[in-house]
Amino acid sequence: MDRIIAQLPRFFSERNLILLLESAGLTLAMTALGCLIGFFLALVLVYLRKTPGLWALPLRLVCVAYVEVFRRIPFLVIVYLVLFFIQTVIRDASLFTVAVIAICLYATAYTAEIIRAGLESVPQQQIDAATAMNLGRFRTTLWVVLPQSMPVIVPPSVAFAVGFIKDTALVSQVGVFELTFRGKELNNQGFSAVLVFGTIAFVYFLMSWPLSLYGQYLETRLAAPRSQRRPRKIRQS
Amino acid sequence: MPHLEVSDVRARYGSLEVLSGVSFTVDRGEVVALVGPSGSGKSTVLRLLVGLLPPSGGTVRVAGEPVDYRRAAMVRAVRDRMAIVFQQYNLFQNMDVLKNVTLAPVRIKGRDRREVEDLARRLLDRVGLGDKLHAYPDELSGGQQQRVAIARALAMQPEILLLDEVTSALDPELVNEVLEVIRDLAREGMTMILVSHEMAFVREIADRVVMMDKGSVVEEGPPAEILDNPRTARARDFFGKILRH
Amino acid sequence: MNYTFQFGVVWRDFPYLLDGALLTFQIGLLAFWGGALIGLVLAAFKTFGPRPVRWLVDAYVVFLTNTPALIQIYFLYYGLAEFRIRWSGEFCLLLGLTLNAGAYLTMIMRAGFLSVRRTEMEAGEVMGMSRLQQVRYVVAPHIAKTIYPALANFFIVILVMGTSVGAIIGVNELTGQAITRASFNYRWLEYFTVVAGMYVVLTFIASIGLALFGRWAFRVKARVF
Numbered sequence A: 001m002d003r004i005i006a007q008l009p010r011f012f013s014e015r016n017l018i019l020l021l022e023s024a025g026l027t028l029a030m031t032a033l034g035c036l037i038g039f040f041l042a043l044v045l046v047y048l049r050k051t052p053g054l055w056a057l058p059l060r061l062v063c064v065a066y067v068e069v070f071r072r073i074p075f076l077v078i079v080y081l082v083l084f085f086i087q088t089v090i091r092d093a094s095l096f097t098v099a100v101i102a103i104c105l106y107a108t109a110y111t112a113e114i115i116r117a118g119l120e121s122v123p124q125q126q127i128d129a130a131t132a133m134n135l136g137r138f139r140t141t142l143w144v145v146l147p148q149s150m151p152v153i154v155p156p157s158v159a160f161a162v163g164f165i166k167d168t169a170l171v172s173q174v175g176v177f178e179l180t181f182r183g184k185e186l187n188n189q190g191f192s193a194v195l196v197f198g199t200i201a202f203v204y205f206l207m208s209w210p211l212s213l214y215g216q217y218l219e220t221r222l223a224a225p226r227s228q229r230r231p232r233k234i235r236q237s
Numbered sequence B: 001m002p003h004l005e006v007s008d009v010r011a012r013y014g015s016l017e018v019l020s021g022v023s024f025t026v027d028r029g030e031v032v033a034l035v036g037p038s039g040s041g042k043s044t045v046l047r048l049l050v051g052l053l054p055p056s057g058g059t060v061r062v063a064g065e066p067v068d069y070r071r072a073a074m075v076r077a078v079r080d081r082m083a084i085v086f087q088q089y090n091l092f093q094n095m096d097v098l099k100n101v102t103l104a105p106v107r108i109k110g111r112d113r114r115e116v117e118d119l120a121r122r123l124l125d126r127v128g129l130g131d132k133l134h135a136y137p138d139e140l141s142g143g144q145q146q147r148v149a150i151a152r153a154l155a156m157q158p159e160i161l162l163l164d165e166v167t168s169a170l171d172p173e174l175v176n177e178v179l180e181v182i183r184d185l186a187r188e189g190m191t192m193i194l195v196s197h198e199m200a201f202v203r204e205i206a207d208r209v210v211m212m213d214k215g216s217v218v219e220e221g222p223p224a225e226i227l228d229n230p231r232t233a234r235a236r237d238f239f240g241k242i243l244r245h
Numbered sequence C: 001m002n003y004t005f006q007f008g009v010v011w012r013d014f015p016y017l018l019d020g021a022l023l024t025f026q027i028g029l030l031a032f033w034g035g036a037l038i039g040l041v042l043a044a045f046k047t048f049g050p051r052p053v054r055w056l057v058d059a060y061v062v063f064l065t066n067t068p069a070l071i072q073i074y075f076l077y078y079g080l081a082e083f084r085i086r087w088s089g090e091f092c093l094l095l096g097l098t099l100n101a102g103a104y105l106t107m108i109m110r111a112g113f114l115s116v117r118r119t120e121m122e123a124g125e126v127m128g129m130s131r132l133q134q135v136r137y138v139v140a141p142h143i144a145k146t147i148y149p150a151l152a153n154f155f156i157v158i159l160v161m162g163t164s165v166g167a168i169i170g171v172n173e174l175t176g177q178a179i180t181r182a183s184f185n186y187r188w189l190e191y192f193t194v195v196a197g198m199y200v201v202l203t204f205i206a207s208i209g210l211a212l213f214g215r216w217a218f219r220v221k222a223r224v225f
């Protein structure tokens, strides 16, 4: 205890604070980037998964297999696989790239399930109307189904991304300079583990908690019907 | 040559056969009313015509040409000539009224946006909704949505219009408004298939009445004949019940 | 890419990996049951307890679900050592995961508690059941049935995401075992490919088992896929 108190001034030096702030930024950046790219890849994946016709059966199977497999492998194993796989392809890929790709692969599988449920929540009649107007599958999805399913898709996707901020701590293992890695570094420099990891935990908490509250707010807000969500414009003509 | 010819068409939902050999024809500019008890397959016929349900047998001819519903290009061509108004309106919930009406003509048929918007305004005026251009479907009553759906179908400028119980959700005052629109269309020579329970209206507007029951045609003929002197017992029973109130 | 896969060494090490898989399964199972116990107690406190107790439960849940499990385990492993409490990596992993799972399971169980409707209790009363009988025959089965899918899902999460964290503090569960073995011969890609496959098989077995059990015990349809 005395040791911790003695270390306090040296630990909360300007240099260390900037270091922690930067690495927290990196944690957020790679989560956001990975989950955002993952979201769009998941959209593509779900669209492909719904391709009709017998000829597309292998394609559908690949899509299902991707989702099933990647949801069942630990993130840490994916990180290692990406790391060593990339090194055989590109020698000098940055660790940040490795982290983003790993997050992206994982987020794609998880978000795909969220998106699929969202798309299926749109009534068939909407699709029928679009089809009868010759909209085609792509345009029907893009103009009719997707906009209507966003209120169902967005809140859990945000919740997933926010929850994943914590899980990115695992990429410290391969040496990405994110928050947990910096924590280990400081611990190795002789700072008390209680002090270091307590602080790190607190920083994670500061990122994760407000965002998860925001996610819950989104959920209640988007659950309201459109007419109550949109400020009502009264138009005269 | 009839504008539309349906011969011995069959369709099934899974293992349930809902159309078991339906045949009738519609001439150019003719108004044919499809009537029959609930669940007899009237909506299914319309859905099948626009390619939402593949036929499991029989043929459909449009202007003499047989339609192969397995060929996507052909189905698109057929949809280009027909427009359907659904029983449950099916307006796009994420678009306002104007967008609902102009989407397909502008984005699919590639017509000029200005022109289409002008047309849309006129059509919406005609169905009494000229002041609701920017309302969303969930801000409209059922009857208003129904009328937007009619305007949306007309904006496609179809050759053949399919109307599925377009008056069922309307109050009597609006029924007349909507029927007036349909009457005009009939006068203008639009080919129409119209599913309806409004026997008075059917009598007035239809050139011919096709009565369906349990997935097939029971009887057909001019309204005066079929409504007042049905030949089959099934039709007598049905019209007897429906005309009494 | 001019990398040639050589799976030979991995097959030779397969018994080690199987050991790892077994440890993964054991830790996952223990942490889940421990967490379920914590969850049950805390959810009851949260529902029926006095206000300060409810606040404490909230604080526990909010703090543990908003910080990484890895940091929580570091705290136990490196932090407590400063107070001369030295536990093995296995124990720290198990304890950390249990506490962490306890927080998530509190939320799940709480949702189950909230789903019990008064009317069902009253129906029990009409049938002349005692309070205890009502809980035993009406309330508990209802809760179990409602939350079973969420529980089954969470078990898979612990089994995969949870236990693998141990690799970082040197626990030789499945991922840890792969890291240990691969550091001898550098066939990282091969080891992790095989291990990924083993996780898929392991969780499929668990999913199928859970689905069958759920169908048998609560007549719920838990998804395998």
Ligand SMILES: Nc1ncnc2c1ncn2[C@@H]1O[C@H](COP(=O)(O)OP(=O)(O)OP(=O)(O)O)[C@@H](O)[C@H]1O
Residues within 6 Å of the ligand: B013, B016, B018, B036, B037, B038, B039, B040, B041, B042, B043, B044, B045, B087
């Ligand atoms: N999506 C579907 N899946 C399975 N069966 C269906 C489906 N849609 C309709 N059916 C069945 O097909 C039959 C015909 O239905 P259809 O909607 O064509 O009847 P209808 O004549 O339009 O009746 P209504 O006057 O009530 O609108 C009914 O028996 C109905 O149960």
Ligand SMILES: [Mg+2]
Residues within 6 Å of the ligand: B042, B043, B044, B087, B164
């Ligand atoms: Mg119908």
